[in-house]
Every structure is written in C-alpha cells, then in structure tokens.
Amino acid sequence: MSSRTSAVSRSVTIRRAVARDAKRLTRLVRGSGAYTGMYAAAVAGYRVGPDYIEAHRAFVAVGAGEHEGRVLGFYSLVLAPPELDLLFVADEVQGRGIGRLLVAHMRSEARAAGLDRVKVVSHLPAEGFYHRAGAVRTGTARANPPAVPWDRPEFEFRIPPA
Secondary structure: OOHHHHHHHHOEEEEEOOHHHHHHHHHHHHOOHHHOHHHHHHHOOOOOOHHHHHHOEEEEEEEOHHHOOOEEEEEEEEOOOOEEEEEEEOHHHOOOOHHHHHHHHHHHHHHHOOOOEEEEEOOHHHHHHHHHOOOEEEEEEOOEOOOEOOOEEEEEEEOOOO
16 A cells, blocks of 8 residues: 555545435546446436435545545445445545445445345446455346446455454
C-alpha cells in the first residue's frame, strides 16, 4: 500500500447507510466513470432509495481530512441469497484502498451474519478489482437485455469462520 493509499484509507470511516444518504448514493452510481459509453444505460435511471437502504445491509465510506463528511464509496450486502449487490467508489478516490476497506468490512458483516460465501455479479470493468480483492471466479451471468445486454463475470468471496 502506498503512502497515498494508506493516508486516504486511514481517514475513512465506514458506517451504516441511512435514508438521508439515498440521493448521494444514487449520484455516486449514476456518475461512475465505469458506466460510460456502452455501459451508461445500465445506470441511467438507477436509484438507490431509502427503501433499498432499509431493506439491505448498506454501508458508506465517509471521508475525513480533505474529504471531510463526503461519501467516498458504499456497498450493499443482501443476506438471502448472499450477494454483494452494489459496490461503488467515487472515481476521484479510486486506487486509494477504499474499495478494499469496503470489501473487508463486507466480509466481516457476512461472517457476523453466519455466511460462508457471498456472490458477486461483476461489472466488466470491475473484474480485475474483484480478483485482486480475493474473490474467486465461479461463472458467467448471461446477458439480460434490454437492462444488461452483455455477459458479466460471476465471483464469490469465501468467508472463513472467525
């Protein structure tokens, strides 16, 4: 981890998402640089609503220091069936360890919930990140037009007992 990475990740707090975070999370999803060009349609009308936040284990990474109070990323863990439904990091802080912090937190939450594995259907540009974060490729989710007109890699995080 570089000094730049560790400095940013040390200044991040992860907390449970609340209803008032919904608009910020929606903006993070819709503004993601990973969803431009042919991928833009996948998030164009996407909404992370208060109802979604209440129904799932959603957590936000909030910055300190130069990023004081800013939502830098978030994830959502669905318990049944176990799946990492959403994971986004703000474009301008990618590569600084926030995604890895969120994955580590998700693994801890999954373990506390008694899960032994968590599935991820990855966005194509995020495939390398999930591999580096310790997920194991398990297959391919086939295209589901018109919502998602391309195949996507499936991974799983294996969650060892405490």
